[in-house]
Structure formats: structure tokens, C-alpha cells
Amino acid sequence: MAEATDKRQSHVVTSEELDGGNGVYIDGKIVLIPQPSDDPNDPLNWSWLKKHLVFASLLPGCFLTDWVITWGTTLFVAQVPTFHMAPPQISHSISGAIFMQGPGGLLAVPLCQRFGRLPVLFWSQFLTLICTIGATYAKGYAGFTACRTLQGFFGAAPQVIGLSMIHDMFFFHERARKINIWGFSFLIGPYLGPFVSGFIITKLDWRHTFGVLCGFYGFSVLMILLFGDETLFDRSEDRKPIERKGIAQRVNLMIGIAGISESHGRPGVWEVTKDLFGLLLRPYLLLPTFGFVTWITMWTIGIVSTITIFLSPPPQGIGPYAFSPTAVSLLFFAPMIGTVFAEFWGHWFNDFLCGRYIRTHGGKYKPEHRLWGVYPAWILGILGLVILGESLQHKYHWIGLAFGWGLNCFSTLGTMVAISAYLLDVFPQQAALASAWINAFRTVGGFCVVYLQTPWVANNGPAVTFGCQAAIVAFFIVSIAATQKFGEKWRAKFPPPTGSRTS
Template sequence: MGSDAEKGVFVEEKAIAQGDFSLNTSDATPDEKALKTTKDGKHILVPQPSDDPEDPFNWSWKKKHAVLLSLTFAALLTDWGMTWGSTLFEAQAIYWNKSIPTIANTLSGGIFLQGPGGLLAVPLTQRYGRLPVLFWSQFLSCIVVIGAACSTSYAGFFACRTLQGFFNTAPQVIGLTIVHDMFFFHERTRKINIWGASYLIGPYLGPFIAGFLIQKISWQKDFGVLAAFYGFSTLLIIIFGDETLYDRDPAHRKPRPTGIKGRIELLTGIAGLRATGRPTVGTVFKDLAAMAWLPNIVVPAIWLFIVFIWAIGITTSVTQFVKPPPYLFTDTAVCLLFLAPFIGIVLGEIWGHFFNDWLCNTYLAKHKGIHSPENRLWAVWPLAIIGPCGLILYGQTLEHSLSWVGIAFGWGMGTFVMLASTTIVSAYVLDIYPGHAALTSSWLNFWKVLVAGGFIITYINPRWIARDGPGIAFGVQGAIMAVLFATIVATQVWGKAWRTRFHAPAAEN
């Protein structure tokens, strides 16, 4: 590695993983003050950028955010595309001559395969680059959604929806890596919050739009509109996307391809195939396996697991509660109800945009610029109250047929907690494993999507509610969430010791 790369890695790991390096110039040693800083001179840049203008850290603000735009819209469509059909169940049930619960199961296969799809995306991202994985994810998703709209059999429709989940999950896995590739430590949490908000808004904004469309057009044309969104996302990537994987070893660095031919090579992965010095797909799979059970990932991921499992359960079943008596919601009313979780996500974005940075900066000011990754997890504490209260409110409203306002507020509180928790835990694991952004993100996605959403909740929740009633079912869910907050406390107490005892593989790129 060259001196720039060595310095960058040194600052990244020493400042963040070990927590014994000043991030503020006012508290820095003479050697640290010699490093590159922000334009205002207040913060040391972590990691240190090279002198190469093609280094993503050196890109202009405009270019970085154009790339972020192409990423966030693709991430928006991840769960937007899967839950798009949740307000179309009634129309599809008539068309396929199936029950509504049977049609609802068409979501399960796609949600289930988002876990394996995310794991597969990581080796491809590390070997061939971020851009081609993002491009092919959106292009192939567009193709299978067209297939779903044109299906002449229920089995064909089910298969296309399942493949959709497998292909479209990449943006919510590799987004953490792309943020890490372009933005410095002091910028990352806000960018993670934007990326997280985009794919967490999707499950509610998608059905909101689809529900209005189904009142005017057939469900097949409704899916055609979804395919058009994927097509638009593909165009955004073609126009604004760029490869953020930068080979920091000068011995392996090649000039960036130029012209139309070069652009095609970057998008399709041909340029990545020709690159040298990158890990093989097999090596990345080996490193993935080595990180699968690191406690700093698994233990806080349990909190994400429980936050997501209940949120997915509400989203995939809410129409089954509000359309029958006593609520008798019309199609329009159901669509408008999806604004409640959307508002929860927006409020979570606003809250996280300021609170997480305030928490970090306050700690740095009190500890002479020394950063402690576990300090970030204090932001979860208020969520441990809001989340269970939201579930209890939702369940009691349904149990006693109270005003729909209780449904809206309970649902919105849950999505607020979901976004805020995702940002905090993602920022934490990126702090401690800065060289493994894609790997850690894939495992977080695996635990919160594969185990929770696809395999359990869409089958268990309706039966649980039918047996015990929504008051007990959602009350118990709230109690479980409160108990599992202990995983966050445990990470705060033992996280530093775990980092010392359990080591991640060497960084790949």
C-alpha cells in the first residue's frame, strides 16, 4: 500500500476502532494536527484522503450527493416494491380465485429471499464494484416486476414476486459501504440516516400509491407502474451513479474508464472484472462467515430483529383489520392510513439528523475529542419506551374498537423507532468495523429481514391475533421488545471488551 493509503487506514482504525485518537484539532497532538482537516479546520478528516482527485473522498459535494441520490432512490424501492401489492390483495384474490391470506403469502417468499440476496450481493460488491451491483439489482427487478404483471398463472406470479425480493435487496445492503466510501466520519451518521430513511419509507409509500392506482386501473397495470419506477431508478444510476470502490494500493490502481464504452464497462461490471488486487468471491464469503457471530454485530442486531418483526407484521396485515367492521375503511381511507407510518419515518429522519450528531459531539467535547463507539447506543434508550408503547396503543385500539387515530399513532411510533434504531446500530457497527461496511450491513439485513420478516411474522401474527386478540398479542410483543432492550445495554457494557477479544478479518477494500 502507498503512504496515503497506509495513513488513511491508520487514522480510520486508530480513531474509531480503538478509540484513542483525537478527532478534534483543538485536542490533537502535533502529529495529529499535521493531518488533513475540514475546511474550517475544526475536525481531522477520518479517514485521511489521498491526493488523487479520483478518490471518492475528494469528489465535490455535488458529485457525492448525485451518487447518494441514485442510491437512495434504489433503496426506496427495495421494500416499496415488495409491499406495493399489500393494498392490491382484494383485487388479486378475485382474479386468482384465492383467499386474501393466501394472496398475502406472495410477499413472504420475496421478503425471505432478501436475506440471502443481501449476502450474495456483498462478494460481488467487493470483487466487481458497487456500481454494477446497484445497476443489475434495479434492472433485473424491473424485468421480474414486468413478469409479475404479465403472469398468466398464480404460480408464475408467485415466482416473479419471490425473485423480485432476491434481486432488489442490494441497495439496502451496499448503501452503508457507499456512504463509507465517500463520506468522512463526521458526515456519515447523517448520510446513513438519509439512506436508512429512504428504504424504510418505502414499505409505506409504495402501498399508499398503489392503493390509489387500483381504484382506477387493474392490478396488472398497477404493477406496470411499479416496473416504471424500477426503470426510472435504473436510469438514475446510469446518469448519476458512479463507482465508489477506490483501489488505494497504487500497484493495483488503474485509470478510470472513460467515454460511453468505459461507462458501460463500469455499469455492467466488466471494469471490475479486469481489476486486480481485489479479494476473490470465495475470500469474501469466507470473511462473511468469520463475521457471522461477532457479538458486536449479533447482539445489537437482536434489537433490530424485534423492531422489524413487529413492524413488518403490522404492515402486511393492517388492511385485514381496518376494512372489515367496525372500521369499514374504503380503499382511499386505507391509502391515507399509510401516511401514518410514513410520517413516523419522516419524524425519525428529522430527529436522527440532529440528535445523533449532538450526542456524538457532546461526548467528544467532554472527552477531549476521543470517540467511544458504544456512546452512540445511548440514542436507543428513549426508543425502548416509545416502541413498546406504540405496540400497546395499536393493540388496545383494535381490541376495544377505539378511534382509528390510535392505530395511526401506534403504527407511526413503531416506524419512528425502526428508522432511529437502524441508523444508530448501523453507525455503531460502521464505527467499529470501518473496513467491513458491506459485510456488517449484510448481516444486519440478514437478521432483520430473513429471520424476522420472511419466515415468521406473516404466518404467525394473524393466527396469534385470531387466538388471543390484538390486545394480548401486541401487548406481549411490546413486552418482548422492552425485555430485548437488554441487548443494547449489554453491548454498551461489554462492547469494548468484545472488540478486543473477537477480531474481524483484515479489511478487503
């Protein structure tokens, strides 16, 4: 987005300064992109506190999206007496949940475009809470796995809605940092979940451990009830102001009654669905998502889903280490530290890239420049996989495992934020649609690797396995390079579909 296109905006964004990401300045004044309306209900006009409370109500659901799935990865050994199965077989209980995050995210898109973000977010968290309670009390493996699969299906919405809510509430110069926080929240969840559950299982049985998870989802629902608000806003000239005061109005807004009554004029569910799949035909979306995100995230999901099996002593484990449950839990500090460092890195680096380009190109901005943020993290991800594989193969000190795993997770967040920021720049009115495909391709790869990771390591050894994974990640950087080179031409030739625009 190089220019302020609103008819009330008299300035072209010309790069006097980006001030470290704190605003675009022209003649000493911030230029707000997009321009807010005169309606106080416009999310762009909300106070700083209101915006960040609404944003905060989204974050617990983002943390819990993958948290709820990986929560059980440290419990496989404890579930053996209940299900009378070996840990590698019990680990398949999470594969359906990983896969169903993709369809769940795709289904959330037309609903949140038609009926609003808030009811989709609320029902997502409430229904996942119900499924978590079901998994806690499931009598057999089949029922437990079914509840886990539904957890993935219903719990995926926050990862899809997040990008749209950021677009709805924040201006161009604020978005990269909010995307970084949003990405951090759902990419640290897969490690924070098993870190916590690994300690709890030393004191409680696995069912009570799942009961604690129910408490976390109860907190997420409570945050939405207290601070959630609808960010979808009609910016058309003939819009009618909507009164949203009172408890009854808030309940209607929360459960979707208000969204149904206000849906007139918004794109229909079928219309959004067509645009959702039409968006996939745009090469400047397909290459960064399927062509890159799939291949860099699937190995990250594979590691967190199987690391307990590699580290546990025989007969439950298959690796050269004999970690206690507490030691396994403590090792999850490594990916969390890597993700935290990526948060700090992305918090300033993406804004630095954007500001520098605007200052050195006469105020012009090219979205493809965002993708330069992929390369540093991509290189570290390759190194991380190699170090992890060599450490497992030769039984090096656990620091090698931690360092390799941390680098891999730094890479995942670092690349995802840059790609998400790029897609929000080129699909500002289709943010939920683009986010759904990021989520879908991330989870498709993760679903596959759960089945192949353990046999691959058993047959070829960790060094070969993770070395091949590193080579695959290295190869698919061609998707990012191609998007940088041809993205501008592709955007001109294949513009975004317009049927699903909501503002």
C-alpha cells in the same frame, strides 16, 4: 474511531469542537477522517455535487427494496377474482419475497467487494425490473408468487451496498447524517408503496397497478445510468491510476466488465464469504443485529403486511373496522409521518451524541456511545405497539391506530440508524458485510411474522398479540445494554476479519 491513523495525519482528534456534526475541529481546522489520497478519482476527493448525485442514484433502489413487496398489500382483495383465493392466502405471496431479501443481500456482499458497487447496483435494479414485468403478466398464483420472490432476492442489494458507498465517499463527521437519509429511504418505502398503490387500484385493475410499479423501477435504472459511479477505490501504495472517461469505459463500468478487469488484488468471492460468516461470530455484531434488530423490525413488517386485512370489511377483513380502499391508503400517512419525524430526529441527535462525547472526554471517542441513540426510540416503539393493539381491540378512533403505528415506525428508523452508525464505526472496512447482516436479520423476522400475525390476532385478540410483541421488544434491549458494557472488550478480543478489506 478515536484517532486519525493515516500516516500523513499529524493530529489526534481531540474534541475542540464537533460543531454540531459539521466537522471535527483542531485549532480551527477540520480534520478529515480518513485522509483522502492524491488521486482525483478517489471518491473522497469528489466534489460535493458529484458525491450527492452518486448518492442520489442509490436512493431510488433503497426506496423500492421494500416498496416493491408491500406495493401489493393493498391489492389482495382485487386479486381474488384472478386467483380465486381468499385475501389471507393471497397475502402469502409476499412472504417469500421478504425472506429472500436476506439471501439476496448476503450474495451481493462478495460481489460488490470483488467487482465493485456500481455493477451490483445496476444489475440488481435491472433484474428486479424484469421480475416486476413478469409479476404483472403472470397468469397464475404460482407464477406471480415466483416473480414476487425473485423481486425480493434481486432487489435487496441497495440496502447492503448503501453503507459501503457512504463509507467510500464521506468522511467520519458526515456519515451519521447520510446513514440517516439512507435508512429513511428504505424504511419509508414499505409505507409509501401501498399508499400509492391503494389510490391507483381505485382507478385501475391490479395488473395495471403493477405496470406503474414497473415505471418506478425504470426510473431507478435511469438514475443509475445517468448519475451512478463506482465508489470502490484501491488505497494501496502500489495502485495504478485508472482512466474512466468515455462512453465505452462507462458501459464497461456499469455492467461489470471493468470490475472484473480491475479485481486483481481485491479479496476473492470465497474470501469475502468466509469473512462474512466470520463477522457473525463477533458478539458486538450479533447482539445488536440478531439480538435486537430482528425483534424490533419483524413486528413493523408484520403490521404493514397485514394491516389491510385488519381494516377491510368482512368477508375480506377480520378486524372491527370497515375502511374503504381509500381510507386504508390514507392511514399509511401515519407510518410515513412517524418515519419522517425519525429522520429529523436522527439527523441531529446522533451527531449531538457523538460531538458531546468527544468534547467531554478529551478527544477520545468510543463507538459504543452511539448506542445511546437506541433507547428513546425503543421506548416509543413499545408504546406504539401497545396503543395499536388496544385501539384495534376496543375499536377506538382511527387516530389511536395512526398514533400507535406512527410511534412504531419512528422507533424502527431511530434504532436502526443508531445501530448502523455504530457498526460502521467498528467495521469501517467491512461495511457491506455488516450491512448484509442487518438486512438479513430484519427480513428473517419479517418473513416469519407474515404467517403468524393474522392467526395470532384471530385467536388471542389484537391487545394480547401486540402487547406480547411489545414485551418481546422491551426484553431484547438487553442486547444493546450488553454491547455497550462489553463491546470495547469484545472488539479487542475479537477484531474484525481482514481478508475482505477493500481500502
